[in-house]
Amino acid sequence: MGVVLNYHYCLFSLMLLLPALCYSQDTFTCSRATYYGSPDCLGTPTGACGYGEFGRTVNDANVAGVSRLWKNGTGCGGCYQVKCTVPKLCSDDGVNIMVTDYGEGDHTDFILSPRAYLRLARADAAAQLFAYGVVDVEFRRISCKFAGYNNLMFKVHEHSRFPQYLALVFLYQTGQNEILAVELWQDDCKEWRGMRRAYGAVWDMPNPPQGSITLRFQVSGSMGMKWIVANNAIPADWKAGVAYDSAIQLY
Known part of the structure; x- marks a missing residue:
């Protein structure tokens, strides 16, 4: 019943969507897809990637939870x-x-998300597709592209506590790259300290380096396998909930 009531709202919202944010490559793989309940047809702020409110509306709320593509959060x-x-x-x-x-x-x-599931259907067949619940699909990996955002951003997670505990989330991850590791530069020891993947896309560290923070992260994908350094990426007086521009583009 909830799906039927939400369908008309989703259909109206679909008319207002911006153009697709991604460009495609590679071959298709066969699979299956379903949708989750959402009163506003958007994503969920409690998603396991740790994106919070960003995960509700990013990519015009065309978002999804995945199983084997999760890759322990790397996905x-x-x-x-x-x-x-x-x-x-x-x-x-x-x-x-x-x-x-x-x-x-x-x-x-x-x-x-209900909005994403709706876009699987032809304009006159959405209600019939929702009735299926689970449908056969084919999919392929594509490059992410975000209107108005070219640079990767480092968001200090809301659970961070200055200066004792720092957690970071990477936002606007373009291209087809996956982030495998993150390290912070400890200037007094002249060495890199590894952050822990707390869950999903959230990386954390107790007692992070003082002063402005230089970090590096390892990516694998369309850029190959490499380490990328972001000098003084996070200010010395960093604040929980604030996102900082890395000036780095991943393509």
Whole structure:
């Protein structure tokens, strides 16, 4: 019942969507997808990637939880083109989604936001597709692209406590890259200290270095395997909840 009531609102919202934020590559893989309940058709602020409110509306709320693509949190921030394969009901291009959560369904790789699930369907077949609940799909990895945001940003997680505990979340992760490790430079010891992947896309460290923080992170994907250094990326008086521009682009 809730799906039927929400469907009309989602359909109206779809008319207001901006153009897709991703550009595609690679071949398709067969899988299955379903959707989760949401009264406003958006993402959830409690997603397992740790994005919070960012995860509700990023990519026009075309977001999803994934299972095997989760990769112990490394898959957070990845983008995929997902197309359903039900004859006469599915749109040609499907939907471009961003991974913001972990979830398992009935042998599904994707648990889509209602808005994203709606975009799988042809304009006159959305109600019929919602009635399926779970549909066969094909998907491929694509490069993320965010309108108005070219640079990677480091957000100090709201749970951080200055200066004793620092947690970071990486936002606007473009390209097809995955972040494998993060380290902070300890100037007094002249060495790199590794951050812990707390969960999803959240990296943390107790007793972080004092002063402005230089960090480096290891990426794997469209940029190859490499370490990228962000000098003085986070100010000495960093604040919880604030996002800082890295001036770094991942392509």
